[in-house]
Amino acid sequence: MIEWVNSIVQGILLGGLYALFAAGLSLIFGVMRLVNIAHGDLIILAAYMGLTTIVMLGVHPFVALLIVIPLMAGFGYVLQRGLLNQTLGDDILPPLLVTFGLSVIIQNALLEIYTADPQKLNGGLIETASIPVGGLAIGILPLVTFAIAIVVIAGLQWVFYATAIGRGFRAVSDNQDIAQLMGLNKAHVYGLAMALALGVVAIAGILLGMRTSFDPSIGAGRLIFGFEAVIIGGLGNLWGTLAGGVILGVAQTIGAKIDPGWQLLAGHIAFLVVLALRPNGLFPRVEH
């Protein structure tokens, strides 16, 4: 019995990481209807940036965040204005194919630079430390990850609904042409949204790198987890994304408990069941 409770608790905490994978996807889809196929590869890129920072400066992964977040955010702004803005329009094919091409480029560039050897970010004591709660041992790192996910989503929610930038995001999302008439530069607003999304990606990448080993090929899997969390939670709902991540995480850890080979399969099946029963996700945003 206690083992099942343990699986569920681990799954909930794992869900925090998946919510971080998903938050960036959800954000840019909400603002500019862009689905970024390279999202997972960008998470892995952030993890490798963290690795290089840690090796060069000899700092803890959390300190490396101070360097990786601004770097990724800057990269996001340049990427959006230099490349992705040109793909936006009524046709879904250009953004899909350009980000698909980007995914292949990032993946192979990482392979060229860092080789296919699995790497890990050394977090030191925090990786193994745990607190005992009623017979369970709850790892500090998963707990911290989950707390960070809540803070990040609350932060995004605050940016969206309580700041001038967020007002710009919502304005271009509702009607980009009128927003432009009202004096917003939509190219710049989109750039800022991508910068924010890749800032979150940087956090997700570093936390992933501390939790498990990674190599250049695993980006696609992270994209799929993030995507599933977004759809389970309901498109356009950030807190729903956290719930989606938790459901996916719990499905995976319970699947793994039944048979180690079923971990990923159980997560995908949970996603397909939600899609069959509630096509708009469990917590769809109310359309005004």
Next chain:
Amino acid sequence: MSMPSVTRATPASRAALFIGLVVLVVLALGPYWAGRADMRLMSEIFLYLALACIWNLMAGYAGLVSVGQQAFVGFGGYMLFALTIFGGLHPVPAIIVGGFLAAALSIPIATLIFRLKGAYFAIGTWVVAEVFRLSFAQIQSLGGGSGSSLPVAIVKEIGAKKATREANSYWLALGAAVIVLLAVYFFLRSRRGLALTAIRDSEVAASGLGIDIWRTKLEVYVIASAFTAIIGGLIFLQKLRISPDAAFSVNDWTAFVIFIVVIGGIGTLEGPIIGTLVFFALRETLADFGTFYLMVLGLVAIVVMLKAPKGLWGLVRDRFDLELFPLSYRVRFPKDEEGS
């Protein structure tokens, strides 16, 4: 006064038909003039051409941008292995039965993932492919995660001697590519093809004219799944070995196919042919550079998408008004009225 007439054929399309037939005869005689390595390469080209035509029908005409076609390539491959090893079938009927099974399986899948729109549909197809990969990795009798080889006795059913076997699987690949190309061509020329072209140009207008969009898309998805599984069976008949990672590889069976169609020209029948030739020319030239070649491929696809979204064939067609596969109608005026 003579009336203007409506035709589909043009001098260019008649010339293309003639040249196409000559090329087909030369290719059909391949086993008599080509070396073993060339035949292997050409078989691979034919099978990629077929995959590209199918993906083009889905994405270029039906608006079904799938990045999960590897689900059906791998399924077809695994059905070849399962039906020959456990069902005792000859490989060729096994591959065809695999196609029918894929068609049956694609209907419940479509009812699920058609709920996702646009790019989300794309990633949904990818999830389905992952489910396929993880499920086949669980089947221990087919080798589980490490895969299995086609037993020698079954391989010999394709041809007792190595040379016969290689010739037969070459002809199977060529035949499959020709059948897929012709099937897509005649489908597009039919009444349903007209509906599909209308959907491509405007879903709203097509639905206003009484076209059942969901049903038309479903038909395309089912046909595409069946053909993709058959091509998958042929691919693994060439390889003689299957594993979940190879069978359900997103790079091999979807990314490359998408790049082929985009570079050649999406939404045309000529595009996949040009794209396949360009892809293999690039691959054979740059293959020695390993990962660098894949980065170049990704870059070429991005540049083509941004600078020439209709692909290489789109550039040619805009400039010369050429159409090698006569699909559109042209109004032709009698000579004496021309220019008036």
